[in-house]
Amino acid sequence: xxxxxxxxxxxxxxxxxxxxxxxxxxxxxxxxxxxxxxxxxxxxxxxxxxxxxxxxxxxxxxxxxxxxxxxxxxxxxxxxxxxxxxxxxxxxxxxxxxxxxxxxxxxxxxxxxxxxxxxxxxxxxxxxxxx
Amino acid sequence: xxxxxxxxxxxxxxxxxxxxxxxxxxxxxxxxxxxxxxxxxxxxxxxxxxxxxxxxxxxxxxxxxxxxxxxxxxxxxxxxxxxxxxxxxxxxxxxxxxxxxxxxxxxxxxxxxxxxxxxxxxxxxxxxxxxxxxxxxxxxxxxxxxxxxxxxxxxxxxxxxxxxxxxxxxxxxxxxxxxxxxxxxxxxxxxxxxxxxxxxxxxxxxxxxxxxxxxxxxxxxxxxxxxxxxxxxxxxxxxxxxxxxxxxxxxxxxxxxxxxxxxxxxxxxxxxxxxxxxxxxxxxxxxxxxxxxxxxxxxxxxxxxxxxxxxxxxxxxxxxxxxxxxxxxxxxxxxxxxxxxxxxxxxxxxxxxxxxxxxxxxxxxxxx
Numbered sequence: 340x341x342x343x344x345x346x347x348x349x350x351x352x353x354x355x356x357x358x359x360x361x362x363x364x365x366x367x368x369x370x371x372x373x374x375x376x377x378x379x380x381x382x383x384x385x386x387x388x389x390x391x392x393x394x395x396x397x398x399x400x401x402x403x404x405x406x407x408x409x410x411x412x413x414x415x416x417x418x419x420x421x422x423x424x425x426x427x428x429x430x431x432x433x434x435x436x437x438x439x440x441x442x443x444x445x446x447x448x449x450x451x452x453x454x455x456x457x458x459x460x461x462x463x464x465x466x467x468x469x470x
Numbered sequence: 471x472x473x474x475x476x477x478x479x480x481x482x483x484x485x486x487x488x489x490x491x492x493x494x495x496x497x498x499x500x501x502x503x504x505x506x507x508x509x510x511x512x513x514x515x516x517x518x519x520x521x522x523x524x525x526x527x528x529x530x531x532x533x534x535x536x537x538x539x540x541x542x543x544x545x546x547x548x549x550x551x552x553x554x555x556x557x558x559x560x561x562x563x564x565x566x567x568x569x570x571x572x573x574x575x576x577x578x579x580x581x582x583x584x585x586x587x588x589x590x591x592x593x594x595x596x597x598x599x600x601x602x603x604x605x606x607x608x609x610x611x612x613x614x615x616x617x618x619x620x621x622x623x624x625x626x627x628x629x630x631x632x633x634x635x636x637x638x639x640x641x642x643x644x645x646x647x648x649x650x651x652x653x654x655x656x657x658x659x660x661x662x663x664x665x666x667x668x669x670x671x672x673x674x675x676x677x678x679x680x681x682x683x684x685x686x687x688x689x690x691x692x693x694x695x696x697x698x699x700x701x702x703x704x705x706x707x708x709x710x711x712x713x714x715x716x717x718x719x720x721x722x723x724x725x726x727x728x729x730x731x732x733x734x735x736x737x738x739x740x741x742x743x744x745x746x747x748x749x750x751x752x753x754x755x756x757x758x759x760x761x762x763x764x765x766x767x768x769x770x771x772x773x774x775x776x777x778x779x780x781x782x783x784x785x786x787x788x789x790x791x792x793x794x795x796x797x798x799x800x801x802x803x804x805x806x807x808x809x810x811x812x813x814x815x816x817x818x819x820x821x822x823x824x825x826x827x828x829x830x831x832x833x834x835x836x837x838x
Contacts, residue, residue, distance in 0.1 A: 378504040380787040
């Protein structure tokens with residue numbers, strides 16, 4: 340299990356969020372999530388410009404094994420999506436917290452981030468899931 | 471209760487991710503399902519399939535019994551060791567299970583049936599066997615290791631006793647022989663598989679399975695999990711019981727018509743129902759689908775065809791093709807422009823002949 344970067348916040352459903360400043364938040368799925376899913380083969384990303392609400396399913400990641408919804412940790416507008424994932428979805432397996440990011444939301448009220456799990460709380464959560 | 475094969479600890483030591491598979495604790499992968507898939511297509515991989523059930527049938531009337539029990543005809547089996555793939559049907563023509571039957575003597579046949587259907591199969595076989603005085607003996611003490619891939623046979627043959635190597639090398643496809651490993655382990659060596667690659671399925675005593683598995687590891691054969699086994703078999707266009715067919719479908723509706731032998735005067739269980747369905751017109755068909763757009767076809771997705779709605783039975787991302795493939799059941803007749811409903815979006819797919827992949831290569835028409 341790779342180390343969880345300290346500047347991330349998490350949803351119980353294994354999405355991470357990173358505040359980039361100016362109301363921009365980058366979103367991805369956790370390293371734990373990619374390891375549960377196994378080899379990723381397809382990613383369906385939201386439309387740039389679309390409004391998203393915290394807690395809504397806005398993207399889909401698919402491994403050979405299963406399709407899994409990705410919930411937005413925050414509300415706002417989709418500013419960017421990681422188009423390189425279309426050809427290389429395995430980037431998420433290789434670097435879930437870095438190059439494997441999914442999308443950026445802008446116009447985010449950053450107070451929302453305070454409601455998310457800290458890296459320690461998330462680490463505790465996934466430890467509880469493992470046997 | 472979860473059952474474990476004798477290789478359970480070996481899988482864990484190799485870093486396998488374990489899952490429940492029909493009540494068995496089995497390895498789904500040892501790191502990467504896709505890497506394991508490619509390994510089998512390009513070199514060799516091995517699978518623990520000891521959860522499958524070996525059933526030995528003994529008795530003077532075992533051949534007449536199997537002529538009655540199976541939809542395919544054991545009369546095709548004339549040489550000792552020869553194998554036959556067949557469905558076992560109920561009176562309605564529904565598929566109870568699919569299996570392989572090995573002809574080992576006029577009073578001795580071996581069946582290998584699925585793990586998830588074990589109890590139902592044993593009950594049915596025993597019930598039907600009574601009238602023929604055939605003894606039904608489950609061989610729970612046997613393990614099975616499938617070694618598959620272009621290098622698989624050489625790897626296994628290298629581990630055999632010197633005296634058995636030539637015979638093993640000359641073994642025909644879909645046939646089995648008894649041999650011994652170099653260290654003296656008795657092996658039932660069958661040139662069969664579930665991957666679309668050449669290779670062996672090796673049946674051996676449970677107590678010696680770990681030693682043989684380790685010998686294969688030392689010979690450079692890497693383990694592969696049930697995840698890769700599923701993508702390999704689907705690329706090879708092979709049905710999975712419980713997903714592609716079951717008691718609610720006949721072989722005609724399951725792409726298994728080729729396994730039904732309507733040979734003169736053989737009254738097998740389900741024959742009357744199959745003939746009646748054929749005469750009336752088979753309402754549904756199994757087709758192969760390839761999706762050229764990105765995405766993954768999955769079990770349960772709705773399929774829209776010219777004749778009406780159908781559904782995906784087995785669907786996956788094909789690592790060899792880099793596209794999604796599926797087996798789907800749709801209404802009979804010309805399929806027309808087929809689409810699949812993926813999360814509310816109708817995505818066009820092509821109907822193709824399967825196998826999709828055979829011996830490492832995409833089959834004609836599959837890649838458009």
